[in-house]
Amino acid sequence: xxxxxxxxxxxxxxxxxxxxxxxxxxxxxxxxxxxxxxxxxxxxxxxxxxxxxxxxxxxxxxxxxxxxxxxxxxxxxxxxxxxxxxxxxxxxxxxxxxxxxxxxxxxxxxxxxxxxxxxxxxxxxxxxxxxxxxxxxxxxxxxxxxxxxxxxxxxxxxxxxxxxxxxxxxxxxxxxxxxxxxxxxxxxxxxxxxxxxxxxxxxxxxxxxxxxxxxxxxxxxxxxxxxxxxxxxxxxxxxxxxxxxxxxxxxxxxxxxxxxxxxxxxxxxxxxxxxxxxxxxxxxxxxxxxxxxxxxxxxxxxxxxxxxxxxxxxxxxxxxxxxxxxxxxxxxxxxxxxxxxxxxxxxxxxxxxxxxxxxxxxxxxxxxxxxxxxxxxxxxxxxxxxxxxxxxxxxxxxxxxxxxxxxxxxxxxxxxxxxxxxxxxxxxxxxxxxxxxxxxxxxxxxxxxxxxxxxxxxxxxxxxxxxxxxxxxxxxxxxxxxxxxxxxxxxxxxxxxxxxxxxxxxxxxxxxxxxxxxxxxxxxxxxxxxxxxxxxxxxxxxxxxxxxxxxxxxxxxxxxxxxxx
Amino acid sequence: xxxxxxxxxxxxxxxxxxxxxxxxxxxxxxxxxxxxxxxxxxxxxxxxxxxxxxxxxxxxxxxxxxxxxxxxxxxxxxxxxxxxxxxxxxxxxxxxxxxxxxxxxxxxxxxxxxxxxxxxxxxxxxxxxxxxxxxxxxxxxxxxxxxxxxxxxxxxxxxxxxxxxxxxxxxxxxxxxxxxxxxxxxxxxxxxxxxxxxxxxxxxxxxxxxxxxxxxxxxxx
Numbered sequence: 070x071x072x073x074x075x076x077x078x079x080x081x082x083x084x085x086x087x088x089x090x091x092x093x094x095x096x097x098x099x100x101x102x103x104x105x106x107x108x109x110x111x112x113x114x115x116x117x118x119x120x121x122x123x124x125x126x127x128x129x130x131x132x133x134x135x136x137x138x139x140x141x142x143x144x145x146x147x148x149x150x151x152x153x154x155x156x157x158x159x160x161x162x163x164x165x166x167x168x169x170x171x172x173x174x175x176x177x178x179x180x181x182x183x184x185x186x187x188x189x190x191x192x193x194x195x196x197x198x199x200x201x202x203x204x205x206x207x208x209x210x211x212x213x214x215x216x217x218x219x220x221x222x223x224x225x226x227x228x229x230x231x232x233x234x235x236x237x238x239x240x241x242x243x244x245x246x247x248x249x250x251x252x253x254x255x256x257x258x259x260x261x262x263x264x265x266x267x268x269x270x271x272x273x274x275x276x277x278x279x280x281x282x283x284x285x286x287x288x289x290x291x292x293x294x295x296x297x298x299x300x301x302x303x304x305x306x307x308x309x310x311x312x313x314x315x316x317x318x319x320x321x322x323x324x325x326x327x328x329x330x331x332x333x334x335x336x337x338x339x340x341x342x343x344x345x346x347x348x349x350x351x352x353x354x355x356x357x358x359x360x361x362x363x364x365x366x367x368x369x370x371x372x373x374x375x376x377x378x379x380x381x382x383x384x385x386x387x388x389x390x391x392x393x394x395x396x397x398x399x400x401x402x403x404x405x406x407x408x409x410x411x412x413x414x415x416x417x418x419x420x421x422x423x424x425x426x427x428x429x430x431x432x433x434x435x436x437x438x439x440x441x442x443x444x445x446x447x448x449x450x451x452x453x454x455x456x457x458x459x460x461x462x463x464x465x466x467x468x469x470x471x472x473x474x475x476x477x478x479x480x481x482x483x484x485x486x487x488x489x490x491x492x493x494x495x496x497x498x499x500x501x502x503x504x505x506x507x508x509x510x511x512x513x514x515x516x517x518x519x520x521x522x523x524x525x526x527x528x529x530x531x532x533x534x535x536x537x538x539x540x541x542x543x544x545x546x547x548x549x550x551x552x553x554x555x556x557x558x559x560x561x562x563x564x565x566x567x568x569x570x571x572x573x574x575x576x577x578x579x580x581x582x583x584x585x586x587x588x589x590x591x592x593x594x595x596x597x598x599x600x601x602x603x604x605x606x607x608x609x610x611x612x613x614x615x616x617x618x619x620x621x622x623x624x625x626x627x628x629x630x631x632x633x634x
Numbered sequence: 635x636x637x638x639x640x641x642x643x644x645x646x647x648x649x650x651x652x653x654x655x656x657x658x659x660x661x662x663x664x665x666x667x668x669x670x671x672x673x674x675x676x677x678x679x680x681x682x683x684x685x686x687x688x689x690x691x692x693x694x695x696x697x698x699x700x701x702x703x704x705x706x707x708x709x710x711x712x713x714x715x716x717x718x719x720x721x722x723x724x725x726x727x728x729x730x731x732x733x734x735x736x737x738x739x740x741x742x743x744x745x746x747x748x749x750x751x752x753x754x755x756x757x758x759x760x761x762x763x764x765x766x767x768x769x770x771x772x773x774x775x776x777x778x779x780x781x782x783x784x785x786x787x788x789x790x791x792x793x794x795x796x797x798x799x800x801x802x803x804x805x806x807x808x809x810x811x812x813x814x815x816x817x818x819x820x821x822x823x824x825x826x827x828x829x830x831x832x833x834x835x836x837x838x839x840x841x842x843x844x845x846x847x848x849x850x851x852x853x854x855x
Contacts, residue, residue: 084667156670183651198636200636201636237642249640250638250639250640250641251635251638251640251641252641253635253637253638253641254638255638256639256640257636257640258639291693360653453665456661456665456720456751457722457751457752457754457755458658458722458723460722460723460724460725460726461726461727462724468741494830494831495830495831496831496833497827497831497833498828498832498833499833500830503831505831508837510829510831510833510834510836511834515829515831518657538734540723541723542720542723542724544699545658545719545720545723546697546720546723547697549655549656549658549659549693549697549716550656550658550659551658552656552657552658552659552662553656553658553661553718554658555658555687556658556661604822
C-alpha cells in the first residue's frame with residue numbers, strides 16, 4: 070500500500086480493523102467512487118450518444134424496445150421485452166417465473182435475428198440461455214400502485230401526484246441483474262480490457278440506467294395509447310424523481326466474501342481518497358462552499374429516506390441529528406484552519422454515530438474530484454492473479470499473517486453455539502444462497518466456505534503442531550481442508566481490506582450489512598431493509614437522462630437539490 | 635448447450651466438492667476445467683470422468699507419498715487434482731532445478747492448468763511429459779507436442795515434471811463460449827446436487843427471510 074496506516078503521522082489510512090467491521094460496512098453511503106457515478110462521468114466525458122431504434126408496444130405494455138448507447142469505440146444495446154403479467158404472478162423473489170419486463174444488454178447493434186433469439190430466451194430468464202453476444206440478463210417488475218397512478222394521471226392529462234412519487238420513487242424495480250458469464254453470457258474476462266467496462270459493474274449499471282429510460286417511455290406510451298386526445302408527457306422536473314428500484318436478497322451477500330481482492334480494491338480506493346482529502350493543508354473557499362451545500366442536501370436526503378425497519382429507523386434518527394451537528398460544524402470558522410478536513414474527520418470520529426461517520430466520509434470526498442475520481446481506475450481486479458497458493462511460505466510466516474489478519478478471530482470462542490449459530494448454504498430447491506440455523510437444521514455437510522474467521526482459527530490451531538520452518542506446501546498436503554483459508558490469508562496479507570474482520574456466522578450477524586456495503590458502492594440511496602436479509606434501494610434517482618447528459622453536470626444528482634425539499 | 639467459462643468453473647468447483655474434495659482443492663479443480671476448455675480441450679468431461687473414479691475414495695488413499703523420489707498413492711492411481719495443486723505449491727522448488735516424477739496417474743492433462751500457473755509463479759518454463767506428450771508451460775502459456783490421443787488419455791504410468799527451456803509456438807485460446815453436451819451437463823448436475831441442502835419446512839420459512847414471500851409490498855407510504 071502506498072499510504073501507510075498505523076504509523077506515527079498526523080494522517081493515516083484507516084486500519085482494516087476499523088473499516089472492515091460489519092456494523093461499519095453496513096453504514097456505508099454512496100460516494101464519488103460509486104459505480105453509477107463513474108459510469109455517468111465517463112459517458113459524459115467521452116460524448117456518448119443514445120438512440121432508440123425500436124419501440125413497439127401495445128396498450129398493455131406488451132412488446133419490445135431497443136435502446137442503444139454509443140461510445141467512442143463500441144455500442145451497447147438494451148433489448149427490452151414487455152409482458153402481460155397477471156398480478157398474482159408478480160413476485161420480487163429471485164425464484165419467480167414471470168416478470169413485467171425482461172432485458173438483455175447486447176454487445177453492439179442487434180439484428181432482427183438476434184432480437185427474435187433473445188425474445189425466446191430472455192423472457193424465460195434463468196430457464197433460457199443467452200450467448201457471448203450478451204453481457205447482462207435482467208428483469209423488472211412494476212411498482213403496481215405507482216405505475217398505474219402515473220399512467221392514469223398522464224392519460225387524463227395531468228401530472229402524477231408528487232407525494233405518491235416520493236413515497237415509492239420508481240416505476241419499476243429490478244429483481245436481478247446478472248452478468249459475468251451467467252446463463253451463457255460473455256465472460257467478464259473477455260470484455261474486462263475495454264476501457265468503458267474495466268471498472269466494476271459498469272455493464273450492470275448501464276443496463277439499469279437504460280431500464281430507467283425505458284420505464285418512463287413505457288408509462289408515457291401506455292398513457293398515450295389509452296387516451297390519445299388527452300394524454301400528456303411527464304414534466305421534466307418530475308421525470309428525474311424516478312429512479313429504478315431494486316430488491317436485493319441473500320444472493321448478493323456472499324459476493325463480498327467470495328471476491329476478496331475486488332473488495333480490497335473498492336475499499337482501498339475509498340480509504341485512499343479519504344486519506345488524500347484529510348492530508349490537505351487547507352480548504353479553499355469553493356471547497357468549503359461545496360461541502361456546506363452537499364451537507365445541506367444530505368439533510369434533505371435523510372428526510373426523504375423512508376424505512377420501517379426498526380434498525381434502519383433507529384440509524385436514520387442518529388443520522389438526522391448527526392447531519393444537524395455536521396451542518397453546524399460546517400458553518401463555523403473551524404473550516405478555515407490548518408488541515409481542516411482532517412480536523413473535521415477527527416471531530417466526526419468522536420461525535421457522530423457510525424452511520425454519521427460514514428456519511429461524513431462520503432461528503433468529505435465531494436469537494437475534491439481532482440484527488441478522488443482517478444482512484445476509480447483501480448477498483449477493478451484480476452482475481453486470477455492472486456488465486457494460486459504460495460507453497461514456499463513458511464508456517465512461521467503464515468502464523469504471523471493469521472495473527473495479523475484474523476487476530477480478532479483468535480479471541481472468539483468457536484465452541485460457543487452463538488459464535489457458529491449460522492451456516493451459509495445453497496438450497497437444492499432454489500439454487501440460491503441461504504443462511505440457516507446450524508443447530509436447528511442438518512446443514513453442515515452443505516456448508517459454503519463463508520466463515521473465514523472460524524476457518525482461520527482452525528488453521529491456527531493445526532499449524533501449532535508443526536515446525537515453523539515447514540512450508541505451506543507440505544502442510545497443505547496433510548491438511549487439504551485448510552487450502553481455502555490459506556489462499557484467503559495470503560491474499561489478505563498483501564491486500565489488507567480483502568477480509569471482513571467480523572464473524573459472518575454468529576447468531577447476531579445481519580446479512581443486510583453485507584448487502585448495504587455492496588449496494589453503496591453501486592451508488593444506491595435510501596437503503597430500506599425489509600428484514601435482516603433483504604433490502605430495497607433506489608438507483609439513478611435524480612440522475613440526468615441519457616438525452617440530458619451532454620447538457621449539464623453529469624455528477625451532481627446523488628443528493629437531492631435543496632429546492633426539492 | 636453453450637456454457638461460459640465462468641459457468642464451467644463454477645460448476646466444476648461444485649462438482650469437485652460434491653465428489654468429496656476440500657473447498658480449496660475444488661476451487662482449483664474448477665479453474666483446471668475452465669483452463670482446458672479455454673483452449674478448446676474437453677476439460678469438463680475429463681474432470682467428470684476423473685471425479686467418477688475418485689468418488690468415494692478417501693483423501694488419504696489419494697494423496698501422493700514419495701517412494702524413491704517417485705510419487706505414488708495408496709489407491710492404484712494418483713489424483714491429478716491433488717498432485718496438480720501439490721506441484722504448483724512446489725513451483726519454487728521446480729525453479730531451483732528440482733524434478734518430480736509421478737507414478738500411475740489418471741487424466742494427466744488435468745495437471746497442465748496447475749503447471750501453467752506454476753510457470754508464472756516460478757518465472758521459469760516448466761516441462762511436463764508422459765507417453766508421446768511433451769508440454770512446455772511458460773509464463774502461463776502452453777506449447778504441446780505429441781499425439782493428441784495421448785494428451786487426452788485416461789491414465790499414464792509415468793509422468794515427469796521439470797524445469798524446461800524457453801520455447802515458442804504457444805497454443806491460442808478460443809475466445810468465446812464452449813459447447814457442453816447434455817450428458818455432461820447432467821453428470822455435472824449430479825455431482826453439484828450433492829452440495830445443495832435439501833429444503834425443509836424450517837429452511838423454507840427462515841432461509842431467505844420470511845418477509846420475502848410478500849409480493850409487491852410497497853409499505854413506504
